[in-house]
Amino acid sequence: MCGIIACRTIQPAVEYLCTGLRRLEYRGYDSVGVALQTATAEVAHLRTVERIGALDELVRGWSGAPLNGVGIGHTRWATHGLVSEENAHPHADCNRRIFVAHNGIILNADQLRDELTRSGHRIATAVDSEVLSHLIEDALSEHRDLFKAVQTGLTRVQGTWAIAVLERGTGRIVVASNGSPLLVAHSAHGVFAASDIAAIVDWTDEFQVLGDGDVVELVDGGQWVRAEADSVPLISRRCSWQGRDADLNGYSDFMAKEINEQPAAACRVIDDLGTSIDSGELWTDRGLGTFDRLKIIGCGTSMNAGLVIGNVVRRLGRIPVTCTIASEAADDIPETGQLTLAISQSGETADVLQALTSDAIGGAPLVALTNNQHSSLARRADAVLNCDAGPEIGVAATKTFVCQVIAGAALMISGLSATGRIDRSAAARLTDDLRRLPEKLAAALNVAQCRVPPLIEELSDCAGFIFIAKGSGLPYAAEGALKLKELTYRWAEHYPAGELKHGPLALIGAGTPVVVVDNGDTRLRANMAEIAARGGQLLTIGSADSAIDVASDPSAAWGPLEATVPLQVLARTLALSLGHDVDKPRNLAKSVTVQ
Numbered sequence: 001m002c003g004i005i006a007c008r009t010i011q012p013a014v015e016y017l018c019t020g021l022r023r024l025e026y027r028g029y030d031s032v033g034v035a036l037q038t039a040t041a042e043v044a045h046l047r048t049v050e051r052i053g054a055l056d057e058l059v060r061g062w063s064g065a066p067l068n069g070v071g072i073g074h075t076r077w078a079t080h081g082l083v084s085e086e087n088a089h090p091h092a093d094c095n096r097r098i099f100v101a102h103n104g105i106i107l108n109a110d111q112l113r114d115e116l117t118r119s120g121h122r123i124a125t126a127v128d129s130e131v132l133s134h135l136i137e138d139a140l141s142e143h144r145d146l147f148k149a150v151q152t153g154l155t156r157v158q159g160t161w162a163i164a165v166l167e168r169g170t171g172r173i174v175v176a177s178n179g180s181p182l183l184v185a186h187s188a189h190g191v192f193a194a195s196d197i198a199a200i201v202d203w204t205d206e207f208q209v210l211g212d213g214d215v216v217e218l219v220d221g222g223q224w225v226r227a228e229a230d231s232v233p234l235i236s237r238r239c240s241w242q243g244r245d246a247d248l249n250g251y252s253d254f255m256a257k258e259i260n261e262q263p264a265a266a267c268r269v270i271d272d273l274g275t276s277i278d279s280g281e282l283w284t285d286r287g288l289g290t291f292d293r294l295k296i297i298g299c300g301t302s303m304n305a306g307l308v309i310g311n312v313v314r315r316l317g318r319i320p321v322t323c324t325i326a327s328e329a330a331d332d333i334p335e336t337g338q339l340t341l342a343i344s345q346s347g348e349t350a351d352v353l354q355a356l357t358s359d360a361i362g363g364a365p366l367v368a369l370t371n372n373q374h375s376s377l378a379r380r381a382d383a384v385l386n387c388d389a390g391p392e393i394g395v396a397a398t399k400t401f402v403c404q405v406i407a408g409a410a411l412m413i414s415g416l417s418a419t420g421r422i423d424r425s426a427a428a429r430l431t432d433d434l435r436r437l438p439e440k441l442a443a444a445l446n447v448a449q450c451r452v453p454p455l456i457e458e459l460s461d462c463a464g465f466i467f468i469a470k471g472s473g474l475p476y477a478a479e480g481a482l483k484l485k486e487l488t489y490r491w492a493e494h495y496p497a498g499e500l501k502h503g504p505l506a507l508i509g510a511g512t513p514v515v516v517v518d519n520g521d522t523r524l525r526a527n528m529a530e531i532a533a534r535g536g537q538l539l540t541i542g543s544a545d546s547a548i549d550v551a552s553d554p555s556a557a558w559g560p561l562e563a564t565v566p567l568q569v570l571a572r573t574l575a576l577s578l579g580h581d582v583d584k585p586r587n588l589a590k591s592v593t594v595q
């Protein structure tokens, strides 16, 4: 949530900041701003509630002294305070000497605001982050050294932060982090800090991640002060993909690109993992052993992938599985013999990270399934499996879902084989089935692209949608409904088909669209008849006989994964027909780093 970039570069910083902010926009796009040093050591402070293109305009219109290679930038997802230019980051102190870009939440902002106001500071906004610039201003009057002032100012703060602080005059930049992601990278172009390597991957692929409490000066050979004396040593990490992987490459939007990339991404995952599944090595190589129950933690689409993976474990291993939405995990009861699987494509979801601190999860071995093997989640886990989807820029998760399901199923099949719950030949047969998925996803894509668009005109006036399924189809119905509501802003709810008659059937009248994710369970027929009898408009997706037949195999342990593709295409096509930005749906962000 919110993206930060800061740099000290040989060429003008603005070029790097604008490119980086464009790449970080997926983290939040309510407003965007920069603070740039000029050749006369002043600061150009430019902010807009429009998208990054408008910031480019502001920069072009800058008529002050030339801009040099020092600057910080921020793209915002509003938490405190309306979306307005005044509330956009970076925030300045009273003397406009300190400029701060912040990601995170300051929990004691109200108290600090009162204290600062009483001591004579002029607080201009309702944004929690603004107090940081005034706290540092206070500390600077005492220390006269930005680095020390940042350290001192932060001692008064409760909450989470990734910050970049620019000092007018000296042009010094100090960054710090606590509970919000931030990395630093040195390259031939200069020194960078960013929320995510995606922002700077055009210039470097090697980086170091700040730990909680770290403070770093952005300069070659600059100070890096670690919070704890016994902190883990700094590790240089590498990004496995390149800048062009995160470009549109001819597609009209990232969601289209990412839907289309699914067969290839699935193929990459299964090619990479396939040889170590049946032997159990995928499991044992990660130091994993026996377990008696599985707890799955995640949010949104990642939880839907978790539901699929949970079904695989229950069905094949007869092992009890609990799936808990991360923000509700604190009240869970820990169980003996538990293994925890935390799923998060970003690996930075605050609800997931917080859940891992709860007693319910605390002591159990933790496996992370993530698309970011350098993330906070990955660093905290005992074992990590990269779902290897490549960069996903659209806010709506698409290829990460498919890759989470395949990688997660592969890991659990390997675990069941390693622990003797299924025999190796069964694991080998399941692996063969997994190997067929890329082709099935490619076929589903063709079917979806032909069959979905003609349905859209009739659906565009529908105020609400119901998705139903049974058993292994249910997580896909949940995912279809989630995609539809986040992109079209229409109501979309999912139910187990058998539940309709216990209440939701009252929602169905003439023309109510009901999407049926058909996993081949014949009991769905009766539920569909009940809907048809009330005038509901049925759209079946899945196994043979479905209106959108994607050849789902009713016996697949992971259910009708192929049905995901038409469900995604349905949500995207309807959203586009309604004039929505499918990559940046309203109110949402991709990496949700606040609770």
Ligand code: M6R
Binding pocket: 299, 300, 301, 302, 303, 343, 344, 345, 346, 347, 348, 349, 352, 395, 396, 397, 398, 482, 483, 486, 590, 591, 592
């Ligand atoms: O990064 P994560 O996988 O932890 O994100 C969890 C959810 O915020 C995410 O899956 C969200 O539901 C999707 N963007 C919806 O498409």
